[in-house]
Amino acid sequence: MNIASAKNSAPGPGRTSHRRWPANAVRALPFCYAAIVIVLVWQIVVDITKPDPSILPPPIDVAWTFGHLAGDGELAVHAGYSVARVITAWLLSGIIAIPLGLLMGSSQHFERIVNPFVELLRPISPLAWIPMAILWFGIGESGKVFVVFIGTFFPILLSTVAGAKGVDPVLLHAGQVFGCTNRLTLFRRVVVPAALPSIVVGLRVAFGTGWAAIIAAELVAAHSGLGYLIANGMDILRADQVLVGMIAIGVLGFLFDTFFRYLQAHYGRTAR
């Protein structure tokens, strides 16, 4: 019967935040452990089967090549090309897919018109577009950006549509009751912010698919980029160079995903 009794369920007003750095270090531990196991197994396989270095070089050789390629800046140049292509295409996709997805998600008419195109084109893998990209754009930058654009466009579009459609109807009602009387205000003040976490997820997933698509595109038609580095290594029978390229792809992909996870955790909910 006491007023204070209901307050027991309430969380305290302040929360401690002094555990950030150790928590990050702890989170990195499983990945270090996995990396060590992979290198160990690799070394053991090399020791047991003694393969030709052009097929499987020992880890230490690859580390040397890595140091060499990183030291003279070649690795950074190739990585820079790949990253720049992905970011260009990914931004382009976002600029088009986010507004389009928001419109599709909030207007059934519009969705009915656009969705059939999306459903027909979406199953065609971005990799299947590579030959057409070469025919249309040649071997220059635009062809590769085009392929990555295809690869990043649909994940962003689909999660934006899902986000805009999935807005809790009661939030729309609340928006209307609290003064969003026309559709545009309701869209700006409720639909867009409510869909934002879902859009961030789409952007993150798209960056991953884009990163996969660019390597494939560069394998086929490029004179630069990490995909080219791998393809070139294969041509000149340098397995160590191929593996360096693969490691760079893995590490960069992992770092980007970690970065997006961080963005998602910190800004996915609290945007205006």
Added chain:
Amino acid sequence: MNAPLTTGKPLCISGLTKTYETRTGESMEALGPISVDVAAGEFLVVVGPSGCGKSTLLQILAGFLKPTDGTVSVNGEIITGPSIDRSMIFQSYALFPWLSVLDNVRFGLRRKTIPREQQRSIALQYLRLVGLQDFADKNIDELSGGMKQRVAIARAFAVNPSILLMDEPFGALDALTRRFLQRELLRIWQEQQRTVVFITHSVNEAIFLADRILVMSSRPGRIRAEWRLNSPRPRDLNSDQHRRLEAEIFSLLDEEVTKTFSWAT
């Protein structure tokens, strides 16, 4: 259908009905006809069995649904859609999770032509009213259910509405928090002198809060009975008078619930 009376009453419901088209093309009467006048500052509680259309009634009052027939007028004007003049407290809180506690309360004020500094001070004033002034900068996810509903109460009162609509606002809360918020709501209502339409299926809650209780029939929902309560607040639900009232309301509701079930089988 009666011509709408242009009384100065804050809320005037006349001849309201709602009929739905089912998928097979049949029409199903969900509500009415209902006619009710609500006086300024009155706390009206509507009780009814589930599925009786009491939520439909509130949706029409809010302007989310159009009535099939009849009118709802607020201060003499027939309503045509949602308006900030009829603010609402929802069972699921319906707070905006991307905004801070303060910005949630400010949300409605921003849609009105109120200077920025004043929006902030009004929002803070209402947060103080619900005892959450220290939580102004918190995120919504950091609050408990009871605290969320207090933010929603602040948000609904802050926009200075003619009428407050409440759709089972305490239905999702635990019993203790619920008791606490019922008292809080009465305190704020007495301080602010607002007209309230409150929907619940809890008879106790109705007796604790209401100036007037309307009991609705099972579908199509009509007003089955009406009680005016004059006993002073805070009310003792264990007093003879309130126990008798509770028993009366329950026997009516039992009848209505039985009807629903025999109708369904």
